[in-house]
Every structure is written in C-alpha cells, then in structure tokens.
Amino acid sequence: MNIKTASRRHMTLLEVMIAMGLAVMVLTTLTYFYSDIDSLNREMERIQKESFHNLYVENRLSMILPRAVSERDSKKDFYFFTSTTPGGFFKAGSTNLVFTFDNGVMLDKDFSNHVLARLYLDPQNRLCLATWPSPKRWNPVGLTSMKKEVLLENVEQLQFSFYVPPEKDRSKWGVASKPLEIKGPWVNEWRSEYKQLPTLIKVELVKKVGKEEKPMTFAFSLPNAEKFIIYSR
DSSP states (O other): OOOOOOOOOOOOHHHHHHHHHHHHHHHHHHHHHHHHHHHHHHHHHHHHHHHHHHHHHHHHHHHHGGGBOOTTOTTOOOOEEEEEOOSTTSOTTOEEEEEEEEOOOOSSGGGSSEEEEEEEEOTTSOEEEEEEEOGGGOOSSSOOOOEEEEEESSEEEEEEEEEOOOOOOOGGGTOOOOOOOOSSSEESOOOGGGOSOOSEEEEEEEEEETTEEEEEEEEEEOTTOSSOOOOOO
C-alpha cells in the first residue's frame, strides 16, 4: 500500500519581501487615488458653494434695484444717491448707494412696501444691504429699527455705474424729465440733487477667491426711471 506523505513548503525571506513590496505598492496606489478623489470632491464643493453665493447675490440684487421708487411716486419718499464714507460702519473710502425701493408685502409691516436701503461694504469686506422703514413711518421718539443682510463675503471693491440716455424729445410719450448736466453716458457718481433715477445701473465687485481677485458685474434696468432709452431708426 502506497502512503502519500504531504510535504510542507516554507516561504523564503525573499518571497515575503516581494509580497510586502507588492502590498505596499497596492496600498500606495489606492491611497493616491483616494487622495485625488477627495481633493476633487473638495474642489467641486468649493466651486458649487462659490457659484451658489454668486447666484444668490445676483438674484437678490435683481429683486431690489429694479424696484427702486420713482421721484414721481405719490408717497414722496424718493431717495437715490451715492456717497463715500470715511469709515465707521462702512469700509473706508468705499462708495455706497442709498435708495428707496418697494419691498412688497412682508410679515413685518414696518418693512412692507416702501423701505429705505443702503448697499455698501462693511469693514469686514462684506457686501451688505441695510434696510429701514420708509422715513415717513419713522418713530419721532426712539430709535428706528434696521435690518442688515450680508449678501456676499470677501469683496475687496464695490463700484457703481449709472447710465443716462441721450437727450431726446419724449413729449409724445407724456414725459418731460429735466435734463442732467452729466458728461458721458456712464458715470460713477449719482448726486442727491439729481432727484431722479438713472436708466441703467451696474454694480461692479472685486471678490477675493484664495489669492485671486475676480471681477463681477451685475447690470439692471430701472423700469421706474423717467428717462427711458429711445432708439432711432
């Protein structure tokens, strides 16, 4: 009777070292791909977050600026002008815009319909919107309530541009707005003595993203402006 004996083979040190080397290579490759995928995911999240913030500020401005109140409004609470502040609550040397707009129907009745607003940069480089009730509803005794909304962070610069269409005969449309002594169709300052709305407004920002500075421009028409654009045939 033949009896088969099982032989036991032992791994040599060289084979162990080769196996360990292969395992290290596999783990290193997997770690590299995992790190690469994780880096891509974080970059996608950053881009999505930045895109959301940019869309938010554009959408918010589009809900505010085109609702600027006309100087001919019956409530007589028109304000629309720019100013440059030395500091304090605002970023030093930056330009801000003061205007009245129709806020629609809100749960807080003090901030419904016409409200006074200021669009500005604060010392923390944030684009902010401050709103108050219309001055006609201010309490003669005590402080007037205010709401502050941060629209966008990391904003290095804020600048406004206003468009004034050329002077043309608008009498047949029933409009007789006073002429403005402004040089150029686009200006960066809008004085309170103008006492009327521009036809178009551009809000120009410089946002800091990491070490880069990215310009952003938002343009809106103001439907309540008396000076509308007339196209010649």
